[in-house]
Amino acid sequence: MSRNPRFWTANQDSPGITAWRGYAFEQICLLHAQCIKKAIGVSAVSTEMSSWHSRKVSPGAQVDLVIDRRDGIINLCESKYSVGTYAITADYEKKLRNKLSVFAAETQTKKAVHLTMVTTYGVEKNKYSGLVSAEVTLDDLFADTST
Numbered sequence: 001m002s003r004n005p006r007f008w009t010a011n012q013d014s015p016g017i018t019a020w021r022g023y024a025f026e027q028i029c030l031l032h033a034q035c036i037k038k039a040i041g042v043s044a045v046s047t048e049m050s051s052w053h054s055r056k057v058s059p060g061a062q063v064d065l066v067i068d069r070r071d072g073i074i075n076l077c078e079s080k081y082s083v084g085t086y087a088i089t090a091d092y093e094k095k096l097r098n099k100l101s102v103f104a105a106e107t108q109t110k111k112a113v114h115l116t117m118v119t120t121y122g123v124e125k126n127k128y129s130g131l132v133s134a135e136v137t138l139d140d141l142f143a144d145t146s147t
Contacts (some may be wrong), residue, residue: 025081029118031035032141033065036077040116044068055076056103061102065118068111075134076103079114085124086117093128 004010010095011017029036030051037043048068054060063076076099088096096115104113114133117123122137 022081026079029079035141036136039136040134056106061099073112075114075116077118079118085122086119087124101127
């Protein structure tokens with residue numbers, strides 16, 4: 001680790017720090033899964049939660065958090081750290097569609113599969129954001145869970 005007192009300021013846009021931020025945000029999301037359930041309005045629904053990655057196809061897919069709900073719906077939660085609202089691009093929309101289709105095919109689920117984006121400040125509304133069924137923000141992750 002650098003002893004440079006300006007390390008974080010000088011390296012805030014470096015690929016390593018950017019990757020670290022994304023990984024750290026994913027971990028926060030996993031630790032606050034109950035808050036995600038509350039934010040999407042299913043805190044009272046019985047669920048099983050886990051991460052998931054494909055094992056049968058190439059290129060495969062990976063899902064940060066799967067919320068398998070007893071009410072016949074599965075939320076595939078994709079965690080994305082961003083310094084502002086997160087904009088889904090054409091390329092990223094293709095990746096998201098691939099995740100949804102690979103998950104449905106490999107698990108052979110009969111449940112409805114919904115995409116949930118967990119971001120720092122929300123998803124920017126654009127021509128690619130219609131794929132998103134639910135949004136959760138950083139504020140939701142730190143909301144009071146006692147109610």
